[in-house]
Amino acid sequence: MSIWQAIILAIVEGLTEFLPISSTGHMIIASSLMGINELPITKIFTVNIQFGAILSVVVLYWRRFVQGLDFYFKLLIAFIPAALLGFAFNDLIDSMLESVLITALMLVLGGVVLLFVDKWFRHSTSTEISYKNAFLIGLAQCLAMIPGVSRSAASIIGGLAQGIDRKxxxxxxxxxxxxxxxxxxxxxxxTDLLGLEISDLLRFDLVKIQNSFDVIHPEDLQLLLIGNVVAFFVAMAAIKFFISFLTKYGFKMFGYYRIAVGVVLLALLAMGVDLKV
Structure with a gap:
């Protein structure tokens, strides 16, 4: 993977991670078109640069992250469903993630849903999130364990369905x-990328932990650093854009876009292009 390929993937990650358009589908298309979808570093890279995108949220909304414990309790309650289901059904989720066909179909289906979301929830105006709201949003987020659903779309719609406004x-x-x-x-x-077991971490097996990092070559560390920095700044811009656009125009354009991306993936599959998640 070249530096420019790393930058392109990081831009794609930063742009799509927090928009309701599925970052998975976009990473499949980008890595496949560049011919790097089968490289071992690509999978490590696409997982690692998510940390740069995460940091953008903390920096952009840092005031919210230094407020009272009530904020963190709500996040914890919302996080629990995904944590439990993700751990319990990890193998099933991984098997679905390997299916580009499922990703493409869910992109199209999710796009159709977004075409009608604004109409369905036009009376959602509450600006308060209760503990019950947080838990139900967390349940809705679990739908994103199906590749192509979009974690952002699932959790936002989960909030809208309870009367919470778009922003x-x-x-x-x-x-x-x-x-x-x-x-x-x-x-x-x-686990998946470095080959460690949970038991290794609990035992703090330093030798096995150190040896596991041999799969990452020293020259790849530069790519990971550049990718996280790029994903951080692009994600920050994407979040600002999304809030402004969503408040003014709603979800319909994202719906059309998802359908188009899903159709592109289906077309590439039909043409026999080797696509990898």
């Missing part, structure tokens, strides 16, 4: 991304 629902989705993506990214980095 408040979107911002809570950003906040919820921090523990969710941090936990999922760390777990995948340590």
């Amino acid at each position: 408040t629902a979107a911002e809570f989705s950003f906040f919820l991304a921090v523990p969710t993506m941090l936990a999922a990214g760390t777990y995948k980095l340590l």
